[in-house]
Amino acid sequence: MTKGRELLKRYWGLLVVILVVLALFLIPLPYYIEGPGSANNLKTFVTVKRHPDHHRGKFMLTSVAEARATPLMWLYAQLNPHYDVVSAQDMTGGQDDATYNRVQKFYMRSAINEAIATAYSAAHQQYRKVYQGIYVLTVQSNSKFRNQLKVGDTITKVDGHHFNTASAYQHYIGKQGVGHRVTITYRRKGHLKQASAPLIKLSTHRAGIGIGLTDNIKVTTTIPVKVDPGQIGGPSAGLMFSLQIYQQLTNQNLRHGRKIAGTGTIDQNGQVGEIGGIDKKVIAAKRAGATIFFAPYVKPTKALLAVEEKGQTNYQLAKATAKKYAPNMKVVPVTSFKQAVHYLQTHQ
Secondary structure (H helix, E strand, C coil), X not given: CHHHHHHHHHHHHHHHHHHHHHHHHHCCCCEXXXXXXXXEEHHHCEXXXXXXXXXXXXXXXXXXXXXXXXXHHHHHHHHCCCCEEEEHHHHHCCCCHHHHHHHHHHHHHHHHXXXXXXXXXXXXXXXXXXXXXXXXXXXXXXXXXXXXXXXXXXXXXXXXXXXXXXXXXHHHHHHHCCCCEEEEEEEECCEEEEEEEECEECCCCCEEXXXXXXXXXXXXXXXXXXXXXXXXXXXXXXXXXXXXXXXXXXXXXXXXXXXXXXXXXXXXXXXXXXXXXXXXXXHHHHHCCCCEEEEECCCCCHHHHCCCHHHXXXXXXXHHHHHHHCCXXXXXXXXXXXXXXXXXHXXX
16 A cells, blocks of 8 residues: 555656646747847849859858747746847737738848849849738727738728829828728738728827838849748848849859858848847857858937847947957948948958
């Protein structure tokens, strides 16, 4: 009888240990962990027909690794200087994981389109931008369309009118007045749908649908180009995609055998914008052997630094991180695609 009780006690003790271990590994917390991601060779992402990349070296796409926190991961992040713990609200803005990932993939697709346009323009190759409509990023809780529109929809018409800019849509809608009923046409997963509802009063005191929005633009080119980022999302790959596509179009040897990493958005004017997690991207680039890292530059002001990540601009944070962890890597500040190309052409 005593032996049976002893065995039973050991059994329950082992079961408790197993449950605790599983909890440490599996129980999701209301946080995300951010850390250094990958630094991938952009040759594997970009294909330009009849314009292969045979030059030595690499342009590298750096990323931030993100994962839902578990107790064990949370503890690891607290002890590792390259990892941060971010609340789920700050990470996703309250969106579920599927919606958040959908938006991040759209940002990546937009970054690729602007990168293609920037590179083809600089290389004097033909391309065409097609404005598809307004991409829905968020739907406000007080919007009368909240039960019809979803994040990821693209509004193509309002009252039968298609415009070529988001500001033109906003101007038309604003003139209709609060309470006016409008009919919108939108695309969801390739299918066109319609919805009608009254406009609401926005925080700007103008009439509106009640959505967060951005432009949905598609770029077509005479010389076919294909860019496949895999599962990587977000808008921060614009600059590096532009450089890779441009080198292939022109067959210039911009790299001269070097491993060149970097980050930054690219806009319709070829200007480079700031991004998040640049310190982690510097670490990813260092691990991949990069010797040059392009960082977006903006002039630091007190007002700007008050809202910047870790109280530093992208360039300041990247430079400080490299000085401490990657002293052999040159951090180069850039404000535009042209400036990055000029640097590579004059620093061989």
